[in-house]
Amino acid sequence: MEMAIRTQGLSKTFGRTRALISLDLAVAPGEVIGYLGPNGAGKTTTLRLLLGLIRATAGRAEIFGTDCQEDPVAVHQRVAYVPGEVNLWPSLTGEETLHLLGRIQGNVDEAYRDELIERFGFDRSKKVRTYSKGNRQKLIVIAGLMSRADLLLLDEPTSGLDPLMERVFRDCVREARERGQTVFLSSHILAEVEAVCDRIAILRAGRLVEIGTLAEMRHLSALQVDATLDGSVPDLSRVPGVSAVQVEGNRLRCRVVGSMEPLVAALAQANVRHLVSTEPSLEELFLAYYGDESGPGADPDGS
Amino acid sequence: MDRENGGGERRPARTVAVTTARRAARPGALWGIVFGATIAASAVSYDSAFPTAASRISLTRIEGNTAFEALFGPIRRMDTVAGYTAYKSGMFLIVLAAIWGLLVATRQLRGEEDAGRWELFLSGRTTRGRAAFDAALGLGVGAMALWVPTFVLTAAAGASSRVGIGSGASAFLASSVAASALMFMAIGILASQLVPTRHDANLLGAAILAGSYLLRMVADADPRLAWIRWLGPIGWIEELRPLTGSRSLAFVPIAALVVACVAISVRLASRRDLGASALRARDSYRSRTFLLRGQAGLTLRLTRPVIVAWAAVLVATGLVFGLVVQAAGNALATSPGIQKVIARLGATSAGAAAYLGFVFVYAAALVAIAVASQISAIRNEEAAGHLDNLLVRPVARWRWLAVRLAVGAGFVLLASVLVGAAAWVGAASQHASLGLGRLLEAGLNVAPPAAFVLGIGALCFGLWPRWAIGVTYGVIVWSFLVEILAALVNSNHWLLDTSPFLHVTPAPAAAPDWRAGAWLVGLGSIAALAGVVSFVRRDLAGP
Numbered sequence: 001m002e003m004a005i006r007t008q009g010l011s012k013t014f015g016r017t018r019a020l021i022s023l024d025l026a027v028a029p030g031e032v033i034g035y036l037g038p039n040g041a042g043k044t045t046t047l048r049l050l051l052g053l054i055r056a057t058a059g060r061a062e063i064f065g066t067d068c069q070e071d072p073v074a075v076h077q078r079v080a081y082v083p084g085e086v087n088l089w090p091s092l093t094g095e096e097t098l099h100l101l102g103r104i105q106g107n108v109d110e111a112y113r114d115e116l117i118e119r120f121g122f123d124r125s126k127k128v129r130t131y132s133k134g135n136r137q138k139l140i141v142i143a144g145l146m147s148r149a150d151l152l153l154l155d156e157p158t159s160g161l162d163p164l165m166e167r168v169f170r171d172c173v174r175e176a177r178e179r180g181q182t183v184f185l186s187s188h189i190l191a192e193v194e195a196v197c198d199r200i201a202i203l204r205a206g207r208l209v210e211i212g213t214l215a216e217m218r219h220l221s222a223l224q225v226d227a228t229l230d231g232s233v234p235d236l237s238r239v240p241g242v243s244a245v246q247v248e249g250n251r252l253r254c255r256v257v258g259s260m261e262p263l264v265a266a267l268a269q270a271n272v273r274h275l276v277s278t279e280p281s282l283e284e285l286f287l288a289y290y291g292d293e294s295g296p297g298a299d300p301d302g303s
Numbered sequence: 304m305d306r307e308n309g310g311g312e313r314r315p316a317r318t319v320a321v322t323t324a325r326r327a328a329r330p331g332a333l334w335g336i337v338f339g340a341t342i343a344a345s346a347v348s349y350d351s352a353f354p355t356a357a358s359r360i361s362l363t364r365i366e367g368n369t370a371f372e373a374l375f376g377p378i379r380r381m382d383t384v385a386g387y388t389a390y391k392s393g394m395f396l397i398v399l400a401a402i403w404g405l406l407v408a409t410r411q412l413r414g415e416e417d418a419g420r421w422e423l424f425l426s427g428r429t430t431r432g433r434a435a436f437d438a439a440l441g442l443g444v445g446a447m448a449l450w451v452p453t454f455v456l457t458a459a460a461g462a463s464s465r466v467g468i469g470s471g472a473s474a475f476l477a478s479s480v481a482a483s484a485l486m487f488m489a490i491g492i493l494a495s496q497l498v499p500t501r502h503d504a505n506l507l508g509a510a511i512l513a514g515s516y517l518l519r520m521v522a523d524a525d526p527r528l529a530w531i532r533w534l535g536p537i538g539w540i541e542e543l544r545p546l547t548g549s550r551s552l553a554f555v556p557i558a559a560l561v562v563a564c565v566a567i568s569v570r571l572a573s574r575r576d577l578g579a580s581a582l583r584a585r586d587s588y589r590s591r592t593f594l595l596r597g598q599a600g601l602t603l604r605l606t607r608p609v610i611v612a613w614a615a616v617l618v619a620t621g622l623v624f625g626l627v628v629q630a631a632g633n634a635l636a637t638s639p640g641i642q643k644v645i646a647r648l649g650a651t652s653a654g655a656a657a658y659l660g661f662v663f664v665y666a667a668a669l670v671a672i673a674v675a676s677q678i679s680a681i682r683n684e685e686a687a688g689h690l691d692n693l694l695v696r697p698v699a700r701w702r703w704l705a706v707r708l709a710v711g712a713g714f715v716l717l718a719s720v721l722v723g724a725a726a727w728v729g730a731a732s733q734h735a736s737l738g739l740g741r742l743l744e745a746g747l748n749v750a751p752p753a754a755f756v757l758g759i760g761a762l763c764f765g766l767w768p769r770w771a772i773g774v775t776y777g778v779i780v781w782s783f784l785v786e787i788l789a790a791l792v793n794s795n796h797w798l799l800d801t802s803p804f805l806h807v808t809p810a811p812a813a814a815p816d817w818r819a820g821a822w823l824v825g826l827g828s829i830a831a832l833a834g835v836v837s838f839v840r841r842d843l844a845g846p
Contacts, residue, residue: 103597
C-alpha cells in the first residue's frame with residue numbers, strides 16, 4: 001500500500017549536533033498520528049525534512065510515494081502545513097494573507113474557509129502585525145486547513161490558542177479524519193494527542209523510542225504499584241521487573257514492567273493488606289521516557 | 304542580545320545602552336571610514352588636479368552659481384584645498400550621515416519593538432522611558448564611532464603639507480557630519496514613538512529630511528532668503544561652514560533639537576503602551592488583493608515601496624547632475640589637472656561630458672547600493688521566516704529566487720535608464736549639448752556593475768546566507784574606494800581590477816565599452832545561477 005508518510009533511516013545533523021537519528025516511520029493514509037517529544041527532541045526537524053526545507057544528512061523520506069527532497073513541489077500539492085511559530089508578512093491584512101496563501105496552495109474550499117473563519121472567530125480585516133499570538137495562530141491554522149490537503153502536517157498547531165479554540169481545533173482534526181485526510185500532529189500537549197490520535201510516536205534526543213496505539217503502550221510499559229503491608233517491606237532490589245522503589249514505613253510504591261508475579265511472590269511473606277496497580281496515563285508514559293532516562297547530550301538543536 | 308545574562312550584576316537599564324551602543328558603533332565606525340576616506344581623497348586629489356594658481360582661480364567661477372549652490376550648498380574659497388574639499392564632500396556626506404542616523408535609530412527602537420524584543424528589555428529592571436533614554440545614549444555612542452574615523456582620516460590627510468587642513472578644522476568637519484547623524488538619530492527616536500511601525504518611522508524621518516533639504520535649497524538659491532536656512536536641520540549644518548569658516552553658533556539649535564527630541568521621546572515612551580504609537584493608528588484596513596495572485600505578484604507588492612523610493616532618489620540624482628553640468632563643465636574645461644583625473648578613469652571628452660562621466664561614478668555606486676538592498680530584502684525574507692510560508696506550498700525554490708533576482712535585474716535596468724533620462728532632462732534645461740541617446744547610453748552603462756553586484760549577492764545568498772548582506776555591501780564599498788584610489792594615482796595595479804566600476808568606461812565622457820559590460824553581466828549571471836543552484840541544495844537558514 002502507498003503510505004502517506006514513509007521514512008527510512010532519515011537523519012539530520014547540524015554541525016556536531018545529531019538532531020534526528022535514523023528515523024523509520026510509516027503512516028498509513030487516513031491515519032491520525034501524534035508525534036511526541038520534549039523541546040529539542042527533533043520534532044520540527046522531522047517536519048522540515050518532510051517538507052524539504054532542510055536537506056537530509058542520510059536516509060530518505062516519501063510522502064504519497066514522492067521523494068520529499070527530490071520533488072518537494074509535487075509533495076506540497078498534497079500537503080498542508082501548520083507551523084507552531086508563525087512569521088507572516090506584517091504589512092498584509094489577514095484577508096490578504098489568506099487570499100495569497102490560498103492562491104499559492106490551490107484547491108481552496110472557499111465555503112469551508114469561511115466556515116473556519118466563523119468557527120475560530122477570526123477578524124481578517126487587521127494587519128498581521130497587529131494580531132496577537134493567538135490570532136496569528138488562528139490565521140495560519142485556517143490557511144492550513146482550508147485547502148483540504150490529503151496530508152496535514154501540524155507542528156504544535158495550538159500554541160497560543162485558548163482552550164475554547166483548542167477545542168474547535170480538535171473538532172477540525174476529527175472532521176479531517178472523517179473525510180479521510182491523514183494527520184501528522186507534532187505536539188507536547190498530551191491531552192490533545194490523547195484526544196485525537198490513533199497512534200503515537202515518541203521521540204527522544206533525535207531517536208524514535210516508541211510507536212504504537214496508546215493501549216499498546218500502556219500494555220508494554222510500567223504499571224504503578226502501591227501496596228500497604230503488615231510487616232516491613234522486604235528487599236526488592238533483585239526482583240525482576242521492579243524499579244523506582246519508594247518505601248515509607250510499611251507502605252511501598254514501585255513500578256513494574258512485565259509480569260507482576262515476581263513482585264507478588266516477593267511480597268507474599270510480608271502479608272499484603274492492600275495493593276493497587278494503575279495503568280500509566282499518557283503523561284506518565286511520557287515522563288517515564290524522559291524524566292529518568294534523559295542522559296547527557298539529549299539536547300539537540302531544532303526541536 | 305548575545306551576552307544579555309553574562310553581566311550578572313549589571314543593571315538592566317545599562318544593558319539597553321550597552322546593547323544599542325554595540326549595534327550602532329560597528330556600522331558607525333564603518334561609515335566613518337568611508338566618510339573619512341572620501342574627504343581625504345578629495346583633499347589629497349586637489350593638489351594634483353589643480354596644480355596651478357590659474358586652474359584654482361578657474362574653479363572659483365562656480366562660486367555664486369545659483370544652480371550649484373542650490374544643490375550643493377554655498378561654495379566658498381574654491382581656490383583652497385579646504386574650500387574644494389568642503390564643496391566636494393560636504394552636502395553628500397551630510398545627507399548620507401542623516402540617512403544612516405535615521406535608519407539606525409528606527410531599527411534600534413521601533414524595529415526592536417516591532418520584533419517583540421523590546422519587551423524583553425522592558426520586563427527587566429527598567430521602565431519604558433528609561434529604556435528609550437538609554438537607547439538614545441547608546442545611539443550617541445554610534446555617532447561618536449562615526450566621528451572618530453572621519454576625524455582621524457581627515458586629519459591624517461590634512462597633515463600633508465600640500466593639503467594643510469589642521470586637526471582643529473578636521474575635528475570641526477567630523478563634528479558637522481556626526482551632528483547630522485545625531486540630529487536624525489534623535490528624529491528617528493521621536494518618529495519611533497509617534498508611528499506604529501519602523502517603516503512608517505522611516506517615512507516620517509525621510510519626509511523631514513527631504514523637507515529640510517528643500518528649505519536649504521530655497522535659502523541657497525536666493526541670498527535674500529538666506530534666513531530660511533535657519534529653519535531646518537540641514538540648514539544648520541550648512542551654517543556651521545566646516546573648513547570654510549567653522550562657525551559654532553549653529554551647534555546651539557542642533558543641540559536643542561537633539562535634547563528636545565530625546566526628552567519628548569522619553570516622555571512619550573513612558574506614557575504610551577508598548578507596541579502602540581503616540582499618533583493613533585487605524586485599527587482595520589480594507590483588504591486589497593491587488594497583485595496577490597502568486598509569488599511574483601507578492602514580490603512586486605512587497606518591494607514596490609522600496610523600488611519607488613530608490614527610483615525617486617535616482618531621478619533626483621540624475622536631475623542634479625544634469626542641472627549643474629553646464630557650469631561645472633565650463634569650470635572643468637580650463638583645468639588640466641581635473642582633466643587628468645577624469646582621463647585616468649578612461650575619459651576622452653572634455654567639458655560637460657567629462658563632468659558627467661566623473662559624477663556618474665556616484666550614480667553607478669547608488670544603483671549598486673539600490674540593488675544590494677534587493678539582496679538584503681531576499682535574505683531578510685528568509686531570515687524572518689516569511690519564505691517558509693511560500694516554500695511549504697507548491698512553490699519551487701529555484702523559481703522563488705529566480706523571480707526575486709529577475710525583479711532585481713529589472714530594477715537595475717529601470718534605475719539606469721531613469722538616471723540617464725533624468726540627467727538629460729536636467730542638462731537640456733541648461734541647454735547643454737548632450738543628446739538623450741548619449742545620456743541614456745551613459746545611464747545603461749552603470750547597469751553592468753550593478754548586475755555584477757546582484758550576481759555576487761545571489762551567490763553569497765546561496766552559499767553563506769548569513770553573510771550575504773555584509774558581503775554585498777562590502778563589495779560595493781570596496782569597489783568605490785578602489786575607484787577613488789584609481790582617480791588619484793597612475794597605476795595599473797591588479798588591485799584596481801577588483802572594482803567592477805573600473806571595468807566600465809566613464810560614459811558619457813567616453814564611448815561605453817559594451818564588451819566589458821557584457822562580461823560583467825555574464826559573470827554576474829553565472830554567479831547568480833550558481834547562487835540559485837546552491838540555494839536549492841542548502842537548508843533554509845534562520846536569523
